[in-house]
Amino acid sequence: MLDVNKVRKDFPFFTSNPDLIYFDNGATTQKPQCVIDAVSEFYTMGAANVHRGDYPLSLHWDALYDKTRESFAKLLNCQANEIVYTAGSTHSMNQIAYGLQRNFLKPGDVVLITENEHASNVMPWFRMRQESGIQYEYIPVDKQGNIHMEDAKKAMHAGVKAIAVAGVTNVLGAKQPLKELAALAHENGALMIVDGAQSVPHGPTDVQDLDIDFLGFSGHKMGGPGGTGIIYGKYDLLQKMEPVFLGGGMNARFEACGDMLYQEAPEKFEAGTPNIEGVIGLGRAAEYLLSLGMENIEAYEKDLRAYFAERMKELDNVDFYNPDNAYGPIAFNVKDVFAQDTGSYLAANNICVRSGNHCAKILHEVIGTDSTVRASLYFYNTKEEVDRFIEVTKEITLEKAVGIFF
Template sequence: MDVDKIRQDFPMLRGIKMQGKPLIYFDNAATSLKPQCVLDAILDYYRNFNANSHRGDYDIAHHVDVLFEETREKIAGFINANANEIVFTANTSMGLNMVAYGLMPKIKEGDEILLSEAEHASNLLPWFKVAEEKKAIIRYIPLTKEGRLTVENLKKSLSPRTKIVSLAHVSNVLGYILDVKSFAKEIHKTQALFVVDGAQSVPHMKIDVQDLDCDFLCFSGHKMLAPTGIGVLYGKYDLLCDMEPLMSGGGMNTHFNMCGKVGLQNPPLRFEAGTPNIEGVVGFYAAIDYLNAIGMENIDKRERALKKYAIQELQQCENVILYNKESESGIVTFNIKGVFSQDAGSYFNSKGICVRTGLHCAKILTDFLKTDGTVRASFAFYNTEAEIDTFVEACRNGGNFLDAFFDDK
């Protein structure tokens, strides 16, 4: 992989400065940077074939329809699904909400929904709502000492009353990769459905939903080079057919009359009421092409290497507390000894380095980690070892965090 060449494709990596320093972007778990080809694709849509989808009989509208469905096929290919199993959403949160509310009619009083303490708010709060409405019970699969989920603990937590198991493929705080395939095998020995939050996995590794055998998988475009506001809900076709749409309106019905009788479209259109995010879809198309050209296996390998290098270097800093040395993906969660995470965040800002601080929307996990908050550096394939060196040097001097306010250099 020619990282120098790749970096030329990203306008944000060509001379942008922050606090007078060259920008080092280590907040990829929040959102990725976008390559020029994605920006060009969005502009191309508005400049050359601006039209609504599924609406017009004229050429440019037809072109939008073709591109829209081609993108669906492209994404299906990307995760080895069928195109009719790909529902466009706004983001992962929306996808998870669509599944939770869509499955709600099937949940009864006393049914159990199985989650984990490491989940992001997006994969907890919709289920809390379902549990509240249906008087269902939320249970948590215990984490191991280091914060992992194991099949063993899953087995102990599954019961005849378990209706849903919903888990992140990769934890957005600790970066552990869930063994989705083994989990699916175990879960499918029961009646339960397996929902996977793929926000932190799909952008970083090769995904094959048929091999993994999860029932639903939600992810966001903006974490994988596409614009914000576009995401995907994958569901096994039969399950989608059996699911209620969260939103109603134009484009999702076949017919309706004055008595309120509504005929529903088949999936995926059933779940796509209203004018979709067309620029998002068009940008997603370009993003998938870009990722495919590099190859997800290569991206995965490169990001694991960056993580490994960062850990190796950070372990030599006595003032750095690492929370996830052993995890595989490109997420490093840490604290500088004696420095509140957000103070560290400003300090890194003053060095031109973007990191995330606080609870990372996984507010239950802080109890597990026994800290008020952490700093998270998350890498993407376009990051470099040299950037990590600058970052590690900043960590080494992190005790002087008030430099952010008083250093004149």
């Protein structure tokens, strides 16, 4: 069982901000002291580049940088050489899409997505249609964003070469049936691609059990430093996938005539000087989550979310969009109040949420509204914070929300 009072002591944020309620974890998360220490060690001990220097300081960071892959191998149940460092989910999803465009997908091939997806798992496919005639189609979802397998089966056809969906969606918190979707994809010779930005930080992810081909997620949404992320890919697929960025560190050699030879995966995807301190800090975050136990994190958050959802149902001044989902954020609007005004009212009461479209700009096709208020939790949030949130939200009216500006 996760002891939230003990856990909160690991995060200096709570000492620095004793009165603030942070419910914007879908955007980014607070950092435990061990991650802050790992990053600052790089600056205080002495910076050096990785995989380029033959002196002890450089070799020290080489070892830590490479070892981080093992932490993610443990977290995801894969091999260390199946872990690629990126700058975040956006970078990961673009590398996967553009990497596949080059030597997996051809004009006319179809990628199945949903209207639930974050921009980074929509826009690359949109551009691909413009640039190379690769098509996308939508698997229908229900009003709370969930894919039902009978709809996924109907959407599948011989032209489909990939399914690309979020593990948990970033507004409605729909937890998609990844294992069943992967089986469906593979029965039809298609790849299974997962945007894990809102799923990996919050519970166990066993890529072998799920049989996922590619997974992208962000480090900063799991207690890691900014500008960090991961691609997991099955090794033979990583070997076949084309890197988007070319440059130092990822090539084995190149000749004046234009011949190029890349490094093996994963290095071939890490062109240029990487975010060394970010990667090392991210490794520390992964070890920290593993020490808490991903199952414990999931159980704690599920319980907290269920409590939050029950308390939301007491409010008669809100439209609550995802009352039945067990995971992810609480999405709502106060009746007649613009989402941003609700967000500002909550902010004036020391509560941080996000309001707007949350980069899921076609979700209005599902829920019929462009903007929502999103309260997103992490394992350090508490029922007392939820109670305070309910108390403040209960009193919001149009007059009050607009009144805070005058």
